[in-house]
Structure formats: C-alpha cells, structure tokens
Amino acid sequence: MNKNLSRLLTCGAAFALCAGFFTSCNDDDDYETRITVLETAVGDLKTQLGKALTSGASVTGVVQNDNGTYTITLSDGQTIQTGGASGAGSDVKVTVTDTSAIISVNGETYTLPLGAAVSSLKYAPEYVDGMVEIADGKGADVSFLVRPEIASLDGATFTVAESHELKARVIGEDVFKVTSANLEGGLVKLNIICLDGDAAGTHHAVSVQMNYRGAVIGSDYFTVHVTDDFTFVSEAIDDNITVTAPGATQNPETKAWTFNVKGGDFGQGFDFATVFSGVPAGAKYRVASVAKQPGGPAQEKQAILAASLAEDGKFAFTKRPGTAFNDNKEQAGFLVEVVNSELAVIAKTYVTITDEIADANFNVFTSDLEAEWGGREKCVPVGASTLDLQDAFKNYATEFTIVHNGQEGVLEKWADIAVEVPAGMIVYNKGGKLVLDELGQKYAPEATCHGLYWFNRGYAIRIPENIRPYTDDNGKSYDGEDYNSDYFVNGLDIWMGSYTQFIEDPVAFYAGVPTWTNSGITVDIKTGVISFPESYTGWGMRLAIACGYEYLYGVKNLTADGNDKIGMVFINRRVSPEGAKMPCPTDGSKI
Numbered sequence: 001m002n003k004n005l006s007r008l009l010t011c012g013a014a015f016a017l018c019a020g021f022f023t024s025c026n027d028d029d030d031y032e033t034r035i036t037v038l039e040t041a042v043g044d045l046k047t048q049l050g051k052a053l054t055s056g057a058s059v060t061g062v063v064q065n066d067n068g069t070y071t072i073t074l075s076d077g078q079t080i081q082t083g084g085a086s087g088a089g090s091d092v093k094v095t096v097t098d099t100s101a102i103i104s105v106n107g108e109t110y111t112l113p114l115g116a117a118v119s120s121l122k123y124a125p126e127y128v129d130g131m132v133e134i135a136d137g138k139g140a141d142v143s144f145l146v147r148p149e150i151a152s153l154d155g156a157t158f159t160v161a162e163s164h165e166l167k168a169r170v171i172g173e174d175v176f177k178v179t180s181a182n183l184e185g186g187l188v189k190l191n192i193i194c195l196d197g198d199a200a201g202t203h204h205a206v207s208v209q210m211n212y213r214g215a216v217i218g219s220d221y222f223t224v225h226v227t228d229d230f231t232f233v234s235e236a237i238d239d240n241i242t243v244t245a246p247g248a249t250q251n252p253e254t255k256a257w258t259f260n261v262k263g264g265d266f267g268q269g270f271d272f273a274t275v276f277s278g279v280p281a282g283a284k285y286r287v288a289s290v291a292k293q294p295g296g297p298a299q300e301k302q303a304i305l306a307a308s309l310a311e312d313g314k315f316a317f318t319k320r321p322g323t324a325f326n327d328n329k330e331q332a333g334f335l336v337e338v339v340n341s342e343l344a345v346i347a348k349t350y351v352t353i354t355d356e357i358a359d360a361n362f363n364v365f366t367s368d369l370e371a372e373w374g375g376r377e378k379c380v381p382v383g384a385s386t387l388d389l390q391d392a393f394k395n396y397a398t399e400f401t402i403v404h405n406g407q408e409g410v411l412e413k414w415a416d417i418a419v420e421v422p423a424g425m426i427v428y429n430k431g432g433k434l435v436l437d438e439l440g441q442k443y444a445p446e447a448t449c450h451g452l453y454w455f456n457r458g459y460a461i462r463i464p465e466n467i468r469p470y471t472d473d474n475g476k477s478y479d480g481e482d483y484n485s486d487y488f489v490n491g492l493d494i495w496m497g498s499y500t501q502f503i504e505d506p507v508a509f510y511a512g513v514p515t516w517t518n519s520g521i522t523v524d525i526k527t528g529v530i531s532f533p534e535s536y537t538g539w540g541m542r543l544a545i546a547c548g549y550e551y552l553y554g555v556k557n558l559t560a561d562g563n564d565k566i567g568m569v570f571i572n573r574r575v576s577p578e579g580a581k582m583p584c585p586t587d588g589s590k591i
Helices: 003-011 028-055 263-267 302-308 389-394 408-416 438-442 499-504 506-510
Strands: 014-016 059-064 070-074 079-081 092-096 100-105 108-113 120-124 131-134 140-147 156-165 176-184 187-194 203-212 215-218 222-226 257-262 284-287 334-339 345-354 369-373 385-388 427-430 433-436 451-462 529-532 540-551 554-557 567-571
Touching: 028 079, 028 100, 028 108, 059 100, 120 215, 131 140, 131 187, 140 203, 156 176, 156 187, 176 203, 187 203, 187 222, 257 263, 263 345, 263 438, 284 302, 369 408, 385 389, 389 408, 433 438, 433 451, 499 506, 499 540, 499 554
Parallel strands: 131 222, 257 345, 369 567
Antiparallel strands: 014 092, 059 070, 070 079, 092 100, 100 108, 120 140, 140 187, 156 203, 176 187, 203 215, 203 222, 284 334, 334 345, 385 529, 427 433, 451 540, 540 554, 540 567
16 A cells, blocks of 8 residues: 555545636636536546446555645556546545545545455466476466456566475475466466475475555465475575675685675665676576575565565665664675576575664764743744744744753754764754765665654643633643643653654654644654644643654664753743633543
C-alpha cells in the first residue's frame, strides 16, 4: 500500500475536492455545454464506482493530486480519476477510514473496502497425485490461481517463502528458487529449481510468496519431489575471479573475499562489477540468502539488501537499512554472491561499510536552551498562523527577550556560526538555517532518508500570565502562584519517545498523547516551522523542540552532551492576544 494511502489511513482524514468556477456565465450555450459535460463526468464517475462495487474490487491506493482531485487504484488494476467530476454544481468527497474508502458524489455514497491488490495465491496441481517433480537443473513449472484476477505480472516478484522436508526445516531459497514467472490463461506459472545437490530423493512441502503492488501474499503448500538421480553443484568457486577493491582479502579456506566501502559512496550507488575481475559473461550478482548471511543485521535486513542489488551488479539502497552491518564479531558485513548460468556460486564476498558519520562532530547546540519567544512584548495571535523557529533563533535579540538560566550563549552560537562550512561540521548554520555539508548529504540521500528533521519532543500547556487567575469551564480556578498551577492541567508535562522512535514511526511516537493537548499545532519536519490552526485560541504552551539527523546507517541528535532536545521554547507564556481562551478537553479527561 502506498505512502499516501498509509498517511490517510493513519489520520482517518476526510478530504473534500475543491469545486472549480466557470470563467464566464454570459454565454448561455457555453454554460449549458459545460453543465452537460460536468453531468456526464459525474455520471461516468458513478458508473465506475458502481462497477467496482458489483465486481467486489477493493481499494489499494488513494493519491491526492496537486489540483485537489484524487486517483483511486483498485485491486483489479483499474484506476478511477475524480478530476472530470470536479466543477461548479458538483460535490465530490473522499474519506478513507481504517477499513474502507468512502466516495460521496453529489450526496450519493459509495463504500469500497480497503485491501491488497491480490488476496490469494492458490496452487493448481497438474497431476492426480499433485506432486511436482524436479529431476534436473531446469526445475519444474508450477501453476497458481490468483484472486482477484490480474491482467499482467508487471511489478510482481516471486520468491520461495518457506520449504521443509518432513525430517528437517530449511528457510526460503537455500533449497528452491523461482527463476521465471508468466501469466497464462488466468494462471500464474512459475519455474522452480532446486539448488541443493544433497536434496536428491527427498520430498518437500513448499510455499511461494508473491510481492505485488505493495501486497505480500503467500501461497498454500504443495509437494515437491526431488528425484533420486538429481544432481546440482551449488558452489563451484572460480579461482580466476578476484576482488580488486583496495584492501580486499580472501579467506583461503572458504574462498570468500572481504572488502570495505565508505558508507557515503556506497549509499549513492555502487557497481560490484567494477571490483570483480575475471567474471565470465552471463554471470549474475545476488545477495546471499538469509541463512548464509552473518547473524544479526545482515540477516534481519536481507530483504532490503536483496532488493537493492541488480543482477548486473548495480547496487543502490531501495530503503534505508539503519545499520552498517558490522555488528557480527565473527564475520562483519553482508554476503554477495556471483553465480553462473546454472546458478552455482562462482565467487563471493563480504562487504563491510565504514560509517564516517558514527563519530562525527554534531556540536550544533552547546546546551539545553530555555527561552520565551516574544517575552512580554508580543504573542502568537488567535487563529491560523506560523512561527519560523529557525528565523527566531537567528534574530534572537528581538525574538527571545526572556532567556532562562543565562543561556543566551546558545542563541549567540546559532547566530554567529559562519556561512563557510566549519571543519568537521556535518551540520552547520547557513544564513540562519541548518544545512548539511557534502558528506552529510551523501550519507542521507533524499530517496531513503530524512536528513535533518525537526519534531516536538515534549509538550505542556500553560496559562498566559496576563489572564491569570483563570477559571475553566468546570469552575476550577488557577491562580498561577505555584509551579504546577502554571499548567492548565496540574503537573501536565508530556514527554514523547526518542529520536529513533520518532523517525521510525511518527504516528506511534505521538500515540497516547491526549488529542486536546496538541490542538492541531504541528512542527514541520523539514523546516522547523510551527503551524497554528484556525482553531487556536491564543493559550500558552511550552514546546520541547528537537532536531535530529537521519542518515543511511543511524540517527544523531545535534547537542554536544547528547541531550534529548535542543531546547524548551515557551510561547504566549507572559502575554496572550485579546480574547485568549484555554483549550477544553475533548477526550473525556478531567481538568
């Protein structure tokens, strides 16, 4: 399921498509023509949705387009565009819940279930006994019925999910491998070969796995018999093949090579064909199976590694691995194999990664800042607005007129950092904004990493000084004479998880925080800009602002002492706009 749909599911948000307006109403004929076209578009949309309901199709993707319309992808591969039905006199809305997509067209509602593009993969036996015989290196063809039916295998990949002999269990593609897939007469036909010469004479229960448009579907089990006379050479190391990378070494017993790559260079894309010499024509590169990888990260992240390496040796991370694969003390790195046309391993190498960021200088903030934006001079107004935190840091002399505990030096350091890149600084200040140097950018490619990211580490609501004492809707009064009553809720001091927890799952990171305490206030992950919604009523708060650096192999915070935040920023603590009102709980909690 795509990221856009995932975000919609998480938020459970409803989006209304904006109606366009005609440029002229003077020409009645033109007006009638436009209305006719619009009515036709609305009718077509209703017809498409009706067919989807009748066929039992499910929604596998919802994407909001730049113009406010939607593209809805169905499990049968069809797409529905709402754009043609968007216009004056039309009302098209799309709401996505945890289980369904609800499309409303001029008040008529169509509810389609959310689901994967494929829901089942059933083995279709070809013989009475249901047995699949593998007698030679060409393997055997097996067929599967896919439901819902699909029109093509574009974007589909197949692997052996699991196989086991009655007396022993082995994992995945160490014994069997899918070599080809075709769609014939509504059936998916796969060619499966055996990679283990010692499997002759054995019977195995095998299940295959299909990855299709983000959905992962496992088949039922079928029985494979490897004939008694089956032979296969799984490894035939070719001594003429060498690894030419600087510092490469070979283990004389296992014949496996080991070489090292700098993490930044590796993350930008790497070609294994450039470091191997003597590889014969037709040979292919692959990441070794889970069982062959060193224990630890190499096994846990094998799927990411395998998807990142093409058969011609080109390597580029498809997802951020989050580790340098060097945790295993016995054999660091991860294992890459070169195989011949018969899929026998003719060369292999362990790849270790040097993480130059691991011990780099991230001393951007020298201590834990605590300051009040606006002081007693100004405040954030009622309603929608934004506050650029980085600009406020840059102009600290006028923006933060009250600073606690003599920490002006933190802000001075921010404002005074040179435009030129300081030696050894991965993250530095340029024109009042945090940026990455060349090395930092290499280690954090945009396709897989957030790079610099801002977030709200902690949260508290405060009653602005100028409206104390404050009486809430329950008649309880807060006079602000002691520290706890400075808060709207006695002792309310919400602290969320770590830098790593936030970046891995921002939604889960905020889970459990009372919704009324956040009240729609957000911190932009890329810019640090704080946004206040239209519903904001001018109440005071304290935000624990954090800024981190996510790169291919880890996550770093930006403080000299490893503090879990860069500072506490108070907003509207001393003064609030006219008519300011504290928020009221909406989650049933008591004040």
